Amino acid sequence: MSGNATYRLSGTSILAVCGVEAPVVATSDSFDERLAATYERVGLLPGMQEQLAGVRERRWWPEDVTFADAAAMAGAKALAESGVDPSQVGLVINSSVCRSHLEPSIAVEVHHQLGLPTSCLNFDIANACLGFVNAIQLAGTMIDAGQVDYALVVDAEGSRELHNNTIAHLQRDDATAEEVKEAFASLTIGSGAAAMVLGRTDRHPEGHRVVGGATRAGSEHHELCVGDLSGMRTDSRALFQAGIALAVDTWRDAQGDFDWSEVDYYMCHQTSVKHIAAMAKAVGATPEQFPMTVTTYGNLGPAAVPFTLAQNVDKLQAGMRVMLLGIGSGLNTSFAEIIW
DSSP: OOTOOOOSSEEEEEEEEEEEEOOOEEEEHHHHTHHHHHHHHHOSSSSSSSIIOOOOOEEOOTOOOOHHHHHHHHHHHHHHTTTOOGGGOEEEEEOOOOOSSSSOHHHHHHHHHTTTOOOOOEEEEOOOTHHHHHHHHHHHHHHHHOOOOOEEEEEEEEEEHHHHHHHHHHHHOOHHHHHHHHTTTTGBBBBBEEEEEEEEEEGOOSSSEEEEEEEEEEEEGSSSEETTEEEEEEEEHHHHHHHHHHHHHHHHHHHHTTTOSSSSEEEOSOOOHHHHHHHHHHTTTOGSOOOOHHHOOOOOOGHHHHHHHHHGGGGOOOOOEEEEEETTTTTEEEEEEEEE
């Protein structure tokens, strides 16, 4: 199928999905104030974050809250909502991009904070903004295979350090307009956390069944967005164009395996309002079918898809078809269908 990979699950359901807001608001206006001298010197105007990406504000965690703390908060909330006791969890996956150290994994800290059993597998999956959707596929495959009864997927992203480092870099007397443009996407990143509990469908008829999904790689674009907490360099225009093209190719190729012509809602990775509008147009959906969180939370990376889903569960009714649309730097896409 022209490089497209599909999968189907037969016995995995979502039992709970939740988001946790970071409490400190960082507005685009406040960033513009800090960069006013740079904008004036290089001939750029303030307001780009809101005008081009639609991001009015994003959030930060308090300085004493670690990525593992935030992920554990989301995990504890999801477990409480699902009714699953921590002792029953057989797998925990952390899909965060952000981490304060290379080892050990963030998952081991979440495992410890939540008091999960020693028999519970725990590890990280890192795949840019696609990690959470990848984790759903892996957890569902293990549940279908009978290896685990319950899986917990967590994600926590934090942007305070990235923002402060980026702004400091751009405040240099020799910073150029090109550097400002390359750092544009860095300032759209937000902070937040999300978690999902998955379990066996035969034990939980009240759950929301994961049907399956499709993935596709466009790794020739792996240099379009490269970053860490010290800074991020992004060719925003090229990344936008290549990401939409790859997503459309994935969507079209998957039609041979899935009939996605009648979907009720799409929970999409959130980079900008223009990106979401382009995705809606590409799949023939209305803007109302693509709920947005990017305007007030920024780009939450891999947490964006589950966070947006959690923010909109009140709109969903039993039997509705919900698509999770993940696109990550690299480039990769991964879609998953849920029967609510």
